[in-house]
Amino acid sequence: MALLVKKFGGTSVATLDHIGRVSDKIIQSKLDGDDVVVIVSAMGKETDRLVSLIDDLDYQGANGARERDVLLSVGEQVTIALLSMMLLKRGYKSESFLGRQVKILTDSAHTKARILNIDTQKLEAKIADGVIPVVAGFQGEDENGDITTLGRGGSDTTAVALSAALKAKECQIYTDVEGVFTTDPRVVETARCLDRITFEEMLELASLGSRVLHTRSVEFASKYQVPLRVTSSFTDSPGTLITDEEKSMEAPIISGIAFTKDEAKLTILGVEDVPGIASSILGPISRADIEVDMILQNIAADMSTDFTFTVARSDYPKSLEILSEVSNDLSAREIKGDDKIAKVSLVGVGMRSHAGVASKMFEVLANEGINIQMISTSEIKISVVIHEKYLELAVRALHSAFGLENS
Numbered sequence: 001m002a003l004l005v006k007k008f009g010g011t012s013v014a015t016l017d018h019i020g021r022v023s024d025k026i027i028q029s030k031l032d033g034d035d036v037v038v039i040v041s042a043m044g045k046e047t048d049r050l051v052s053l054i055d056d057l058d059y060q061g062a063n064g065a066r067e068r069d070v071l072l073s074v075g076e077q078v079t080i081a082l083l084s085m086m087l088l089k090r091g092y093k094s095e096s097f098l099g100r101q102v103k104i105l106t107d108s109a110h111t112k113a114r115i116l117n118i119d120t121q122k123l124e125a126k127i128a129d130g131v132i133p134v135v136a137g138f139q140g141e142d143e144n145g146d147i148t149t150l151g152r153g154g155s156d157t158t159a160v161a162l163s164a165a166l167k168a169k170e171c172q173i174y175t176d177v178e179g180v181f182t183t184d185p186r187v188v189e190t191a192r193c194l195d196r197i198t199f200e201e202m203l204e205l206a207s208l209g210s211r212v213l214h215t216r217s218v219e220f221a222s223k224y225q226v227p228l229r230v231t232s233s234f235t236d237s238p239g240t241l242i243t244d245e246e247k248s249m250e251a252p253i254i255s256g257i258a259f260t261k262d263e264a265k266l267t268i269l270g271v272e273d274v275p276g277i278a279s280s281i282l283g284p285i286s287r288a289d290i291e292v293d294m295i296l297q298n299i300a301a302d303m304s305t306d307f308t309f310t311v312a313r314s315d316y317p318k319s320l321e322i323l324s325e326v327s328n329d330l331s332a333r334e335i336k337g338d339d340k341i342a343k344v345s346l347v348g349v350g351m352r353s354h355a356g357v358a359s360k361m362f363e364v365l366a367n368e369g370i371n372i373q374m375i376s377t378s379e380i381k382i383s384v385v386i387h388e389k390y391l392e393l394a395v396r397a398l399h400s401a402f403g404l405e406n407s
Helices: 016-031 046-057 064-072 074-089 121-128 154-166 199-207 215-224 277-287 313-329 349-353 357-367 388-401
Strands: 003-008 035-040 094-097 104-106 115-118 132-136 139-141 147-149 170-175 196-198 228-232 240-243 256-260 263-272 292-299 304-312 334-338 341-347 374-378 381-387
Touching: 003 016, 003 154, 016 035, 016 074, 035 074, 035 121, 035 154, 046 064, 046 074, 064 074, 064 147, 074 094, 074 132, 094 121, 115 154, 121 132, 121 154, 132 154, 139 154, 154 170, 154 215, 196 199, 199 215, 199 240, 199 256, 199 341, 215 228, 256 388, 263 277, 263 313, 263 341, 277 292, 277 304, 277 313, 292 374, 304 313, 313 334, 341 388, 357 381, 357 388, 381 388
Parallel strands: 003 035, 003 170, 035 132, 094 132, 104 139, 170 228, 196 240
Antiparallel strands: 104 115, 139 147, 228 240, 256 341, 263 304, 263 334, 292 304, 341 381, 374 381
């Protein structure tokens, strides 16, 4: 008998019919002899509805973040009660629990709290008594007794944290997709669902635009060595297992291709090449809470430098405004901006032991007439910036060239 933690997202519990399907999967695991702890999100677009109410109210004053957490935690309370009642109706012992009822202790950073500790005593007693606990994801309680929420990807984080605390055999994340694909199947019809992938690869894919899992939950799983499985609520697919790097003799060179259009590029030209110039340019950007992704610096023969960096497209107008002010202080020749770019990335632990991946990537793009504007590499990743109009062409060409539909 094993302990499984199953997390179901908003689309999986959007209606009573969907909740019935979720209960079928839980019951099947019980019939297989496993114990189950369930984590759920709010139904469908319920959190979006609650956020829109807050936005309409438009209050930014004292204790606003605290009250926001109180409201946003309501959605999961509805879901846990409905799913628990569904299981009871079908003859299985079940109880619902809010985050504070299972003592998920967090810090006091409202809307983006971090889990400090989980007291598993109550849950362990319920599991031993044959109860299926249904726990609200996304929420906890700080040392003052205030409700907190965990921010983006919070329900996944709850599931992974509980899996670690309970020493579960596996944390299963149920979504509306069958698993982690080699790339987005809406762009490449031959994209393939991966049987398994490493934590390291999944972290790269998540940070580069793959929306299957949030990076925070993958980081947590990697830190506490919790095997993660991503699978569908709507099919019987085994999904994708995310775990430590395989010790197999021959890992695939490339596991997946991630891409995003949500970036913009800014360049400041003709500034003096002196120590601290990068800090002078990026410091004001950072102080405005704008995250910088890729960076490129070129030094000219006259010892001036051109400095290029990318930011999220939503931060482009503010970044351009800041860079205009910086350029005056640094006597820059010119500043340029481009919000029509895309980033395409190859990810795979096999790159560690195979040379020539970058050159092959560049050759494939050149053969398609696609110009590369920026390049960034790590041990298991190669990213390029291209014009956004070539994005889908680039992804299809690379997917085919590296044989991802067959590997």
